[in-house]
Amino acid sequence: MKKIGFSGTLDPITNGHMWVIGEAREIADEVVVFLSENSAKQPKFSAEQRKDIIARSCAERGWGNVQVMIVKSDYTARVAKRHGVDYLIRGIRTTADFDYENLIQQTNVDVIGGAKTMFVMPPRDLGSVSSSFVKALEGPVGWNWTMKKFVPPPAYQEWIMSWLRKEWEGLWRYAKADAAAVAHADQWFERLTGSGAYGGAQRQYHNLDHLVHGLAEIRTWAANVGPSARDANLVRAAFWFHDAHYSHAVSGALSNEEESAQLWLKSGLDADMADDVALLIRATDHFQSAAVSHPLKQTMLSVDLAILGQDEEVYSHYAQGIREEYRHVPADRYPVLRGQVLTYLRQKALDGTLFGDAFFAEQYNALAIANMGRELRALGQ
Structure with a gap:
């Protein structure tokens, strides 16, 4: 034929x-x-x-x-x-x-x-x-990981970009903003989702999937806990920028988190939230966040760590993404270095301090312990 x-x-x-x-x-x-x-x-x-x-x-x-x-x-x-x-x-x-x-x-x-x-x-x-089946998946925490299984990559990419666009426009109140403010925010949306940030080919975990998952977590947290609109937006803005800069190379004296905080401050997107959002971005440096003090610090940290408490399939994709993102680390060194991080985080979970926000602790602590234990065993640690 x-x-x-x-x-x-x-x-x-x-x-x-x-x-x-x-x-x-x-x-x-x-x-x-x-x-x-x-x-x-x-x-x-x-x-x-x-x-x-x-x-x-x-x-x-x-x-x-x-x-x-x-x-x-x-x-x-x-x-x-x-x-x-x-x-x-x-x-x-x-x-x-x-x-x-x-x-x-x-x-x-x-x-x-x-x-x-x-x-x-x-x-x-x-x-x-079917298309209607796929459409019905959108919304709850983890929806993107599920959808990814049922559509080809170009369709998935366009779908999450459309979802992220709605989140971004809602955060910066496009409906009430003037043309100049919209144009400015659009530039930053393109920058954050582009090849120099979350959309970069080198990003195997700290990428658009990570961004979608975290924002969905924040949406669910806000719906259940009922924070003020300002507090919810503080966490959203911080999450958009918290891994905007991500590099394994040593760049002067600044950490990735500090680089990302500085990028946020340069954006000029919301002067009223500037310092609060910068503090929350700095809080995502899990090994140095003790110096950061902010009422929403534990919520921000919990959102960032929520991936550890997902179901086994999602966690496996996360663990694989982390390995690919650190593919420059030799095979004989990766289990040791990754094992040190997991041991530290798992002990915090065992101590009940991994998720400082009670909403996340109740949902994810037990699963996080199981997931990290399984990965540690797979690494031979």
Whole structure:
């Protein structure tokens, strides 16, 4: 078969969709993804954004024989037929899917004279994956780690960037800010999420995933504890900047935390919060934070350490990310150095002092002890 088509809104494209496209490539020389632009729906991403995400997702897998076409105000099956595509391929997960798709395919062929449909059944691990399923994951602590399993990397990247953008705009009250303030804040958003900070290729743990996770933790803490709006925003602002500067190289006499605090002070984003936020950033230097005094210090430290108390799968990804971020450390030295850090933190957890904020201690202390113990054993320590 020369051409086969695959159609949908694909907001976002999932690993299930990618599987169907992969099946289509086994059948035909060329695959055309017909991307529906439905005015009745309110997608998260525009049609052009979705087209770019799909194209990058396919290119990432080396699929050079896949093209993407946006369909506006027309029947996809009819557009497909006009472009020399006689068959559309659809994934069937349930009997309900079959009943729906069968009705659509009858309409496509008998009513509008469009392309016919062939059905394929995805493997069991993709049977429940859909765009609506993925969308429903967003929000709670750890949502990003879960979503990451079900969408290709370009879709995941765009999704978390969209989420971070909303968090950023809410923090700096874009709705009430003037154009100059918005432009200034935009520059800092690009800087923090770009290649020189959390978006850098060298960042294997202190990256955008880490940023999303921490901000979700703060959102949950604020919803349950009920701090003042100012206090919640202090912690949010500090977390955005706390690892903005992260380097293994010795840079003068300043620590990464101090470099990040200085960067925050230079940003000029909020003069009223400047000194408070700088103190909270400095508090994330866990080996020197005793000198930092601030009412929200323990909350900030707890947010930064919350990753230690996640479920085993998330913790394993964290531990792997740390190893990759410290890949410059020789294999014979890493277990010793990492073991020293874990032993110190685990003892604090055993003593009940790892999470100074009671909200985090109740949720994460026991899991942190178990996780760090397991990693120490894996390191032979």
